[in-house]
Amino acid sequence: MTQKQINPDGEERYATLTNNAGAIRAICSAVEGTLGPKGLDTMLVGPQGEVIITNDGVTILEKMDVTHPAARLLIQVAHAQQEQVGDGTTTATVLAGALLNEGVAQVMKGVPAAKVVRGIEQAALLAAESLRRRSIPVEGLDDPLLHRTAFIAGREHADIARLVIEAAQVLGPDRLRDPGLVFADAVTSHEKAGNEVWPGLLLHKKPMNMQMEIDQEDARVLVLHDALEPDPVDEEALSTELGFRQYMENKELFRANLKKLAELGIKFIAADRGVHQEAEQFFTDLGIMVLQRVSKADLQLICEHTGARPLKRIGLHKTKDDLSRYLGLALKVSYDEKISRIRVIGGSNIPMVTIIVGASTHEVVGERARIAKDAASAVQAALRGGYLPGGGAVEIAVARELERYRETVKDMEAFGVEAVIQALRKPLAQIVVNAGFNPLEKVEQAKAAQLAQDTDRIGIDCDTGKLMDCLEQGIVDPALVKIHALKAASEVAGAILRIHTVIKMKSMPEL
Template identity: 85%
Template sequence: MTSKQMNPDGEERYATITNNASAIRAICSAVESTLGPKGLDTMLVGPQGDVIITNDGVTILEKMDVTHPAARLLIQVARAQQEQVGDGTTTATVLAGALLNEGVAQVVKGVPAAKVVRGIEQAAALAVESLKRRAIAVEGLDDPLLQRTAYIAGREHGDIARLVIEAAHIAGTDRLRDPAYCFADAVTAHEKAGNEVWPGLLLHKKPMNMQMEIDLEETPVLVLQDALEPDPVDEEALATEAGFRQYMEHKEQFRSNLRKLAELGIGFIAADRGVHQEAEQFFSDLGVMVLQRVSKADLQLICEHTGARPIKRIALHKPKQELQGYFGLAKKVSYDDKLSRIRLIGGTDRPMVTMIVGASTQEVVGERARIAKDAASAVQAAVRGGYLPGGGAVEIAVARELERYRDTVKDMEAFGVEAVIQALRKPLAQIVLNAGFNPLEKVEQAKAAQLVQDTDRVGIDCDTGNLMDCLEAGIVDPALVKVHALKAAAEVAGAILRIHTVIKMRSMAEL
């Protein structure tokens, strides 16, 4: 009877935090079953009956119809993980959910939320440093464990893993280590294609002169950040004799510029706006490939790959020698009618690569592309930050390290440290659960074996349930993926644990 009298007060006191935790648990349950080699797929059904079948964490989370504000915070964690390293969204979500569950359990017991959050922050920082310290550097692009990284992140699709590694060799180590370069952006999938690594750009555009067979080699390239048309004249001015004369002068100047480009041997023109029909016909007669309304991102790639310097329309008035200084060089330009894409190989020493992933039907194109992007992101992350034993093994080792630290914490922050310890055991527990084994038993087995052998490499074989050396078995994950996942999980768990009250804001119309 005493407990019945106290429960309403307790429920009211912790209503917000338990409500948020329930929403987080609901979100986590949608992606937990996809973790590990025995993870299953999720079917997403749209309002018009469209269907996506995937086990990609960020896809599941972004496509879900979510209204709860705390749940949306968790989705932002997955999005941040995807933007930063391109892989590990499921791990980040699982860790965040486990951290929050453990933290809420401590708060409901009476531990101040601020103390729990502080302990989580301290423990997470120590865990991140431990992960970085344990990271093993990649020994070149031929490192067998780098290939295993691609294979595991590519959900054991061997053809995609081989494609990604081949493309990595073309991109080169320096390119992969460049923070501004996103290797996953080089992936494209097409149901009419076979797997292929193209050592250049594949532009999703059609040339204006489609009726021509264009296959150019060693040709100058012009990138125009403007429309390829005569200089404009105000409509009001056209009604006057002087305005009409100016219009005719502009048109003649435009024709002169076209002839100038032809005399300079231009073979490929890409403009970010429209192209005048006179220019289209003029260059069609000369066999020059012209693209109009090209995206700024593609124009930037063309400039980078060919060495072209983008210009405005007014720059076409420059003398030949000066104008020629803005040209780039393409070793090869052609139109692939089967893929409806422009193939371009630049003439600079700045390598570009495109991974073309084949698919049997339109329905599986998107999933094949997501798999290849995950594999590419994992390879780039491993090159940049090394790799760690996978399968949840290294997290168990870090949790053991935090246990020793927790024993030295005399304040109530120890409860927050304990939350991180329990959360770090969650990935292995979920992986073995998805494989059909008892997670409590297997986690303790792995923990005991690591303690006896003083290693962070012992995990669980999901086929047999036996202990195994993850590095010997080639079960590895990029260190950056694990580091960022833990950081993001700790941040969102701390943010949600601090929320005491939720208030709906007035709309802008009411202010």
């Protein structure tokens, strides 16, 4: 037997890079089959036999059992894509995998990794700027291509697209462009509900006093960032006469405060902590709806919608005139027993909307909710940044533009530019593969047709395999989704290409 000779300039020096690239390829293979109108679903099976069937990229990546550090880095990029624009995680993942594959190929040829990364960074910036220039502004909520954006991002579920557009019309374009609003958060789901757009809030809570009349009209609203109970007295003090007297005084003051709230005409109270049983009974007798242990996020929504200002318990000692300034107003507050939710409508402050998505089973309704969130995110992104030809067509045009730029690059960064050029062709190629056609043939056909017509709109019809004008066929994607996906993909590819060695850290001592 002969001893294996290790060439330090050979494959061993790239062991870390090829290992990381292999992990990224494994992750990408799990999601790239879902891309495009002919993409299929992935079944995720949990340790207890629970099943999720989805083609939502971020859901697949979140639920996968992943331990490889490079793969986890890619998943973090998908999370960033989801948080920033709420859609396009599959595109970001596919682009990252393609960029890394092309970058690794260049490094294995002997091109310094730093040069490849620098070229990728330069080309990604130019490509993002090209996408911005090409974006087409949305002409309003009645723009037909905005409806198509919802339809495509909603995976061609026409009923979900209609819900999203109807909800968008309730809020209006200015509200949807507000950086503080996440339109996807308006989506909720329930297997007992039908599809509905509710022009208000839907709170996942039950009232404490279920036995009372559960509809409240012209309701004044009180929000407490505290418990609704008497001021506490130390347990040690209760054993003394003075402490017991203080306890009784606190109870009397508490009862006086309850009467004061009733005199103010309050009909709906939401607290983030517990509610004393005496207060519960008191408000039940008067027909005042009370919620306890409401999340901070829901309390914030109640305040924004009704105009209420949150109070601490000590604030209940204020005069009625002072307290009235903290109250909000809603046209109606009711409890929907069928779906176990509180409905709040007609708030006097910021308009709100809830998109209710229903289905027959828990598993199906969960997937439909994910689809609706993607559609809502896409509509909001299109309103903020316009839209582009979809189906991978515009990426082909940007790749052509980068080819001309590559000819002007004299240094080895040109190899990094070439990696971006090849990666930009990957979305169309993968969409074509998922539709059952030859990617090499179809990508070249689209490229030649775009060049001949000087356009970025020519793509491939996944039903026939023929060329088509994507804008004429209503195949569009939000520009912000594509721009952020490219940015995220270039960042993760650059980070992994720079890794020379992976070292396990020692365990941190427990405190």
